[in-house]
Amino acid sequence: MSSESLVLGTSAALFAIGGAGALLHRHPVSMLMAIEIMLNAANLVIVLAARVYGSADAESAALVVLVLAAAEAVIGLALALALFRRRPAPDVDQAAELRG
Amino acid sequence: MDNLFVPLLIGCLVAIASAVGVILARRPVYAAAYLLLHSLSLAALYAILSAAMVAIGQVIIYSGAIVVLFLFVVTLLPTGGAELRPIGGRIAAACVGAGAVIVALAASLTIGAIPLAPATPGDMSVAAVGHSLFSTLLVAFELTAPLLLVAVVGAVVIWRRHEPRPRTVQPVKVSEPRRLVLHQ
């Protein structure tokens, strides 16, 4: 197996692990952490592409994705805090107001 | 790039193991700690792949700010012990979902030829990154500034909607928010 396939396989595995975590957890912050893993998996592929094609543009794109991850984490955590502030045990299943 | 195989293998194994730790940890605080390890291992991977700027960014921005933010929020949303256990349906859905994604991604990887990296990488130094940020990716780079601004403002707005109203002597009469009425 070449190094490139190794990194690609790792990224795929990380994406799947993150997806499983997003489905498993009921605590909102744990769910958001699993989503962050998925984001990092995608970023890993971008950095690998930068290395393979020797392009600094792709590396800068990975940097922009990092900033995006920061913004997303901020909003996600603000939403989680706003929704679950006063509940004793935060459970994402209780935020089912879109039902119907 | 094959002389990098062993370091990459170590880095990948640590990344996968810490990711599994994140999703299997019973307490959110432990999960956050595993997330910190995960992001640091990714920074190591980026450094091995000659992306110095992104590696430093990962350490400073991701591990240094985002994971710390997660830790703070975890302390603000205490569970009073372990997290609620996932019900059986969720475990099944997680396995099926993750399995489907893995299978699909593996299948996609077989159809394209994965190009091999050159032995010595192209110019991926910090200077090159800066050059491309200000020329090719200028619009994206400039747009990240309002993106972060919107994120900060949005977080404040979302938070203030749920702030408890200050108690005055007389309760202030709050008017009914305007409802969207579709008469036909």
Next chain:
Amino acid sequence: MMPVLAWAWVFTLPGLVLTALGIPGQRKHAGYASLAGPVVLLIVAVVGLLQGGSYTVVFPNWLPFLPDGAYEALADTLSALMLTILGFVATLVYIYSLGYMADDPSRRRFFVFLDLFVATMGLLVLAGNLAVLLIGWTGVGISSFLLISFWRDKPGTLGAGLQALAANAVGDGALLLAASTVPNGCGTLVTLSTPQCTTGLGGAEFVALLLFVAAAAKSAQGPLYFWLPNAMAGPTPISALIHAATMVAAGVYLLVRTYALLALAPQVSLWIAIVGVATVIGASLAALFQSNFKKGIAFSTVAQLGYMFAAAGVGASFAGLFHLFTHASFKALLFLAAGVVIHGAAGHEELSDLRGLGRFFPFSRWGFVIGSFALFGTPLVTAGSFSKDDVVESVIAAQPVLGWLLVLSVMLTGAYIGRLFAIVYLARARDSHAVHHDASAERPMNWSLVPLMIGSIVLGWAGYWLAPALAGPLGSVQTPPPPITPVGLLAFGLGLIGFVAAAWYVLRPQVVLPVTMTSYRPDRWVRSIAAGGYVVAGGVSRVQTGLLAMYAFGTLLAIAVILLIRVSLVR
């Protein structure tokens, strides 16, 4: 004049800024700063139309993510004609609104939105490629929403505005898809039909279909008609300007501008004609049973647009355009005349409230008479007959069945407009004190009707001059038929019979008939279809559990499925 005309869409923007900033200061003078815009537009457009020629403004690569992302504005005789219509009706509507909105507290906002509409409509008409057309298209949709839901405190106006946005969204989506899928550099409206541009995805038929969907959404044809009658919730000057003369004509304009592409797509063209004729018949029948004065006229607009679509579908693009031209003046006349009566009756629009009140407004009554006779095509005297004869004869020549259906439906036209006229203007008023006259408000309203009355009478003769003038943008143009033709006389006769019959039915000296059918029990099969629909909807809504995990699961599965489909396609 063409280089100036190519930038004509900015003419109302200074007025917009001035009015929005509150200049002039007094509220009752609000909007006076905006009056100059449409007047200048009209003058420039008429001069441009008379001079002829063509001029293009191009800024390449302005939207790099589209296949053809240049800013391209095209000013030729076709755009000059459309801008003439826009300027003419807009000027009169502005003057009319000075009276109609005299005591409205949000008068300033009204004129700002009007300026926005005229600017975006001008941009739409001057667009040289799909990218700019899309911007004008969405702009008029937004202005239409803002103006339909103008009265925020009236119930139902927001819903009507949202319905207009929904129909608009369908059209915008189709147009966006067209702008994104044309081959590179092929977004220019006039070169859409060149061979290199029709070999893209789906070929000429697919692009023509997308343009048809966009035009049908904007012009309320076929199943997308629903928003136009409900758009009458907005003020009457808006109904006259946007939903009679200009915005709904944008769909027809698009089909006429891309006539060469439609010529390469015969199946889609046939469907355009069929949908047009079906809409004529359906809307005419619906207009016959309306209980709201403005909605009756609105359905009439839908029907007349169907005539234009039928003409565009059979390739008679000048006929459709000519009918657009004359329709603008007599339909705006009908709406503004109706508005005078509605304003005098303190905003009541139901026919049961307006019965007989029209006889107290002489200008309005004459305007409605002239408008009605133009609507069902009175030869020689009114402009409507010239254009309607052109449309009907072209359709008969290409698709005889459709053409004769159009001739028959003129009887329905006469019937519904005769019914409206008789109820409002001829019947005996129940309470003559139900109207209040406000002389200072009515003066601008009444006098703005006069140019429209003149236009509805004489503009038909302009067709003989317009036909060669538009030969450039429209390819080969057949001259319109002479003023009196056998088919035209037959259509006029049918319309007159319908008019008189409806008036007689309304004015029968018997018990006053309710104008709506109040007791209507649907048949059992209708009820069972509805019950089946409820069951299906209930089942589908069970997918909405509100659980975040289920939605995430669905997303992951969808990603996997899409990847697997792609893998199987590549193999």
